[in-house]
Amino acid sequence: MHKRVEKELKLLHKRGYSVHFDPKEGTSLLSTQKCRFDIPSQYPFKMPRMLVKMPRSDTWVDYHSMLCIMHRTFVPKSTYCICCNSLSCVDNWAATHSMIDLILEYEDVIKWAQTKLCLRWINRKLEQCNLGDIDIGPWLSKDPI
Numbered sequence: 291m292h293k294r295v296e297k298e299l300k301l302l303h304k305r306g307y308s309v310h311f312d313p314k315e316g317t318s319l320l321s322t323q324k325c326r327f328d329i330p331s332q333y334p335f336k337m338p339r340m341l342v343k344m345p346r347s348d349t350w351v352d353y354h355s356m357l358c359i360m361h362r363t364f365v366p367k368s369t370y371c372i373c374c375n376s377l378s379c380v381d382n383w384a385a386t387h388s389m390i391d392l393i394l395e396y397e398d399v400i401k402w403a404q405t406k407l408c409l410r411w412i413n414r415k416l417e418q419c420n421l422g423d424i425d426i427g428p429w430l431s432k433d434p435i
Contacts, residue, residue: 292329294333302390305390324343325392327340328341329389334387338392339352340389353378354376357373358372360372376395
């Protein structure tokens with residue numbers, strides 16, 4: 291096992307993540323965070339591919355692709371691009387970043403998405419109650435993280 295991967299495994303365990311390393315599966319790292327990393331032999335100079343497990347499903351989805359879909363869903367007209375500003379974008383990856391950084395970013399993105407969905411639900415409920423003087427539009431239009 292690569293020393294850098296070994297160091298990150300220890301840090302993940304220390305932070306309370308339950309992690310499993312299986313070199314037989316194409317050198318991948320599995321985590322209870324519903325994340326899976328396909329680690330290239332050139333890691334950390336080459337970015338690991340991060341897959342996330344979809345809720346209530348056994349389907350794994352590429353994290354960067356998920357961010358592109360989220361961008362089109364939540365901020366389609368914004369100049370801020372979620373996927374282009376992520377560590378999962380090849381242009382933003384550097385050897386100083388780690389899998390832990392990707393996991394923390396993923397957790398923040400999920401919290402942000404849940405907030406957006408909650409605010410949209412509240413907005414629909416307010417519209418149903420004909421409370422036109424309450425406007426949560428500014429919260430809905432804020433740039434992500």
